[in-house]
Amino acid sequence: QVQLVESGGGLVQTGGSLRLSCAASATIFSPNRMGWYRQAPGKQRELVAAITNGGSTTYADSVKGRFTISRDNAKNTVYLQMNSLKPEDTAVYYCNVFHLGVNYWGQGTQVTVSS
Numbered sequence: 001q002v003q004l005v006e007s008g009g010g011l012v013q014t015g016g017s018l019r020l021s022c023a024a025s026a027t028i029f030s031p032n033r034m035g036w037y038r039q040a041p042g043k044q045r046e047l048v049a050a051i052t053n054g055g056s057t058t059y060a061d062s063v064k065g066r067f068t069i070s071r072d073n074a075k076n077t078v079y080l081q082m083n084s085l086k087p088e089d090t091a092v093y094y095c096n097v098f099h100l101g102v103n104y105w106g107q108g109t110q111v112t113v114s115s
Contacts, residue, residue, distance in 0.1 A: 002028055002104045004095045008080075009109030016113070017083045022095030022106055024076040031099040034071050034078035038091035038111075045094065049080060062088075085113045 008020040024031060035050030035058075049069040050058045057069055068081040078095065090113050095106035 001025075002097065002099075004097060004104060004106035006093075006095050006106040006109045009093060009111045011112045011114065012085055013114050014086060016085050017081070018085065018111060019082070020080040020093055020095075020109060020111075022078050022097075024078075024097050024104070028076070028097070028099050030073050031076070031097045033098040035069065035096045035098075036078070036080045037094045037096055038089075039094070039108075040091040043091075048093065050096070051078065082111070085111075087113045087115045089113050
């Protein structure tokens with residue numbers, strides 16, 4: 001069974017930075033794609049950023065230029081560096097791993113940006 005362990009959420013002021021981490025259990029090796037989604041109250045879950053095992057990245061338009069996704073394949077870990085945070089970035093952030101046709105989800109970590 002694949003387990004995803006997230007860390008790094010918290011409370012930050014507008015303009016601040018946070019770094020999220022998500023480590024996948026060793027039962028999978030070099031997942032096809034790793035990424036982050038977020039869900040704000042009353043809204044649908046949306047893709048924030050994703051990165052393939054080849055290093056190709058995808059970002060939501062709302063975070064381009066502010067967020068950077070990266071991964072360490074040796075550690076099965078994906079990171080999300082979030083800079084210039086805005087109140088509208090407030091949400092629960094979920095780690096996602098897509099591997100061999102199966103989606104795996106983390107438990108979610110709260111990010112709150114105060115104005």
